[in-house]
Amino acid sequence: MDPLEDVLALVGATSRLSAALAAGGRWAVRFDPPTGVKFNAVRRGSCLLRVDGVPEPVPLAEGDCYLLTRPLPFTLASDPDTPPEPAAPIFWEAVDGVARAGDGDDVFLIGGAFTFTGRARALLLDALPPVVHVPAATPEAATVRWAVGEIDTELRAASPGGTLVAEHLAMVMLIRILRLHLARTGGAGWLAGLADPVVAPALRAMHAHPAQPWTVAELARVAAVSRSTLAARFREVVGRGPLEYLTGWRIELAADRIRRSDETLASVARAVGYGSESALSVAFKRTTGLSPRAYRGRADAVG
Structure with a gap:
């Protein structure tokens, strides 16, 4: 993608x-x-x-x-x-x-x-x-x-x-x-990453398959650089590490599915790369400050 x-x-x-x-x-x-x-x-x-x-x-x-x-x-x-x-x-x-x-x-x-x-x-x-x-x-x-x-x-x-x-x-x-x-x-943040020859392949891979259990080593292979080179370059250009970016993107995808659908949280978790509802809940609350259930309740109240 x-x-x-x-x-x-x-x-x-x-x-x-x-x-x-x-x-x-x-x-x-x-x-x-x-x-x-x-x-x-x-x-x-x-x-x-x-x-x-x-x-x-x-x-x-x-x-x-x-x-x-x-x-x-x-x-x-x-x-x-x-x-x-x-x-x-x-x-x-x-x-x-x-x-x-x-x-x-x-x-x-x-x-x-x-x-x-x-x-x-x-x-x-x-x-x-x-x-x-x-x-x-x-x-x-x-x-x-x-x-x-x-x-x-x-x-x-x-x-x-x-x-x-x-x-x-x-x-x-x-x-x-x-x-x-x-x-x-070249932009800033992830936009800058789109224009960077090292970061862009890793970004495209994570967006194409966000649920895949990516490691920095696997993303480095996609980018055809060493693990340390990708990690350093990604942080320099995007402002955070590749797996931190991946977590943030997965949570954005999860939040979108929670807002737009009646899927169970377990189904949402699997779709974005988490093995269980509880694993999604921990990452979701750490990122957004709300549990997925509270987030859905707020979205329903607004919508």
């Missing part, structure tokens, strides 16, 4: 699109912290992105896009000196799916947000910087630009099923942006 696919499936990533923003002249719009992972793409013109807590503004040019991975207030503006208007009233008055700021429409952005299950922060988002910027000049960003263009086309055409198509295209864009981030920076 592909670890990135596994994690995206586990965090339940879904997308929604918001009204577009057309702006011109001197303008600035202040946004409240997004509830999900916000994205915007610049279809025309240029502007500045300022995110609270991020020291430098990000200049955005035509064709650029970005992800905001933290619930931080942010501002889009024509320049650094224009006082911002709150976004909510501007977007409440959107006409035909387009909100307007300033005077004119020499700048045009489309955007939306990705939402995830509660575990997304630990599994995915904490491994990303607050802002992931994809400049249009980046050659590898061609697919992102294609997806953004198709999203724009679907929304403008208002064809049957267009919103659903646009949302699926947004998911394509998310995966491409994550790939570009990995290619540029």
Whole structure:
């Protein structure tokens, strides 16, 4: 299995699109912290992105896009000196799916947000910087630009099923942006492991067969390195040892099955690599702070 696919499936990533923003002249719009992972793409013109807590503004040019991975207030503006208007009233008055700021429409952005299950922060988002910027000049960003263009086309055409198509295209864009981030920076945590030639084979093996009774020696054979090399490299890149990572991943899989199904805990334990319900319970409580039964009760109460 592909670890990135596994994690995206586990965090339940879904997308929604918001009204577009057309702006011109001197303008600035202040946004409240997004509830999900916000994205915007610049279809025309240029502007500045300022995110609270991020020291430098990000200049955005035509064709650029970005992800905001933290619930931080942010501002889009024509320049650094224009006082911002709150976004909510501007977007409440959107006409035909387009909100307007300033005077004119020499700048045009489309955007939306990705939402995830509660575990997304630990599994995915904490491994990303607050802002992931994809400049249009980046050659590898061609697919992102294609997806953004198709999203724009679907929304403008208002064809049957267009919103659903646009949302699926947004998911394509998310995966491409994550790939570009990995290619540029290597990421952090398990994301960094996906780009590491020693760690990646071991990660793929654990995700392909999480219930297998892996040892460090067996994982080292998969990675074609010595046991000590794998253990040291895995800890250096991912931040914990391979078997510690495996335990965490098994617990994530177990938690997902407990939330989504009525399987017995004994069946869940076998499916994720534990020989008994009691063995799963010990590892589960050590990792999450709750027993599997308490976790199921909490999930049932919420759901």
